[in-house]
Amino acid sequence: MTRRVLIVTHGGRPEAVAALTEAMRELTAAGFEVALHDDDLAESFGDHMSAVRAREGVTDSEVVMVLGGDGTILRAAELTHGTRVPLLGVNLGHVGFLAESEREDLHLAVQRLAERDYVVEERSVVDVHVHRPGEDEPVTGWALNEATVEKARRERVIEVAIGVDGRPLSSFGCDGVVLSTSTGSTAHAFSAGGPVMWPDVDGVLLVPLSAHALFARPLVIGPGSAYTVKVLERSPMPGILTCDGRRSIELPVGSRVEVRRGSTPLRFARLSPAPFTDRLVSKFSLPVVGWREAASARDEKEG
Numbered sequence: 001m002t003r004r005v006l007i008v009t010h011g012g013r014p015e016a017v018a019a020l021t022e023a024m025r026e027l028t029a030a031g032f033e034v035a036l037h038d039d040d041l042a043e044s045f046g047d048h049m050s051a052v053r054a055r056e057g058v059t060d061s062e063v064v065m066v067l068g069g070d071g072t073i074l075r076a077a078e079l080t081h082g083t084r085v086p087l088l089g090v091n092l093g094h095v096g097f098l099a100e101s102e103r104e105d106l107h108l109a110v111q112r113l114a115e116r117d118y119v120v121e122e123r124s125v126v127d128v129h130v131h132r133p134g135e136d137e138p139v140t141g142w143a144l145n146e147a148t149v150e151k152a153r154r155e156r157v158i159e160v161a162i163g164v165d166g167r168p169l170s171s172f173g174c175d176g177v178v179l180s181t182s183t184g185s186t187a188h189a190f191s192a193g194g195p196v197m198w199p200d201v202d203g204v205l206l207v208p209l210s211a212h213a214l215f216a217r218p219l220v221i222g223p224g225s226a227y228t229v230k231v232l233e234r235s236p237m238p239g240i241l242t243c244d245g246r247r248s249i250e251l252p253v254g255s256r257v258e259v260r261r262g263s264t265p266l267r268f269a270r271l272s273p274a275p276f277t278d279r280l281v282s283k284f285s286l287p288v289v290g291w292r293e294a295a296s297a298r299d300e301k302e303g
């Protein structure tokens with residue numbers, strides 16, 4: 001059976017189109033059938049490459065290869081969410097925290113795929129249920145990074161009440177609250193002062209955004225618990241919920257948002273066993289000078 005790779009890229013970027021040409025050549029040479037998610041792009045490649053329009057969807061692909069940065073991976077996650085197809089990110093972006101390979105390692109990545117020399121890592125998402133006044137059914141959503149409840153406009157604050165497992169915890173005026181997975185703990189939640197959660201910490205992080213309150217600390221709950229965020233009737237401002245910076249749901253006052261660890265994780269193809277700590281050091285250029293000297297001094301002392 002022919003092995004297929006579906007490619008998602010940032011079609012608006014010249015470097016992505018160049019990387020796409022190389023990826024398609026390498027994958028085709030390795031015996032893969034290549035499909036492009038971006039039909040317009042497929043149009044320009046369809047003639048002289050074995051590009052197959054990705055009309056067949058994702059589930060008959062072995063891997064979704066993403067040529068881009070974090071945002072493009074978050075966009076590609078919309079395709080694989082709910083399926084068992086893993087994402088493999090090749091970083092063409094500025095940060096590329098979610099990517100597995102750098103641009104210069106594209107050939108190696110294709111070689112490892114061809115040899116089935118990769119492991120699949122599951123990353124938790126958050127599931128979101130939004131109950132709005134006058135609506136019988138909740139609006140549902142999910143996020144790989146975070147679901148953020150924010151004030152709908154810049155002026156004033158949004159008044160929210162926070163609860164855990166149906167029990168009230170606190171209420172305050174703020175710019176919003178970020179409800180993040182471990183994966184998203186290095187993204188918006190990180191910028192808002194939240195802790196970094198290693199990927200195997202299966203909890204959900206809440207970080208308030210500029211809360212006007214004495215008790216508004218980052219909180220972490222376990223995989224069996226759920227947050228409730230209510231937009232209070234007294235709030236001078238309605239809210240808006242945004243998942244991964246891309247999927248939004250309006251929150252009139254009186255809305256109730258429930259966020260819990262998702263039931264279906266997203267899957268990533270991992271080529272290198274490099275620990276998350278190394279990725280953190282590399283992506284944030286953390287100063288680790290002196291670590292080796294200290295370690296070798298300890299080894300000498302221990303003989």
Ligand SMILES: NC(=O)c1ccc[n+]([C@@H]2O[C@H](COP(=O)([O-])OP(=O)(O)OC[C@H]3O[C@@H](n4cnc5c(N)ncnc54)[C@H](O)[C@@H]3O)[C@@H](O)[C@H]2O)c1
Pocket residue numbers: 069070071072074094095096097098145146183184185186187188189191192243244245
């Ligand atoms: N003040 C902030 O830091 C802020 C504000 C809004 C959104 N965001 C983040 O942007 C994400 C959307 O990313 P985008 O690239 O489409 O938007 P974008 O182009 O605005 O980039 C936001 C930044 O977040 C980085 N990023 C995204 N996911 C990350 C992760 N899991 N770990 C570390 N860094 C990550 C991106 O690389 C980029 O540098 C949202 O999920 C949210 O986490 C951050």
Ligand SMILES: Nc1ncnc2c1ncn2[C@@H]1O[C@H](COP(=O)(O)OP(=O)(O)OP(=O)(O)O)[C@@H](O)[C@H]1O
Pocket residue numbers: 009010011012038068069070071072073075092093094095096097
């Ligand atoms: N085909 C596309 N058309 C329009 N916008 C796109 C497309 N692909 C990606 N984008 C958007 O462009 C933005 C930047 O993309 P991406 O994250 O890949 O690059 P970057 O921001 O430079 O990398 P990083 O996120 O690692 O800093 C993202 O918000 C993404 O959703």
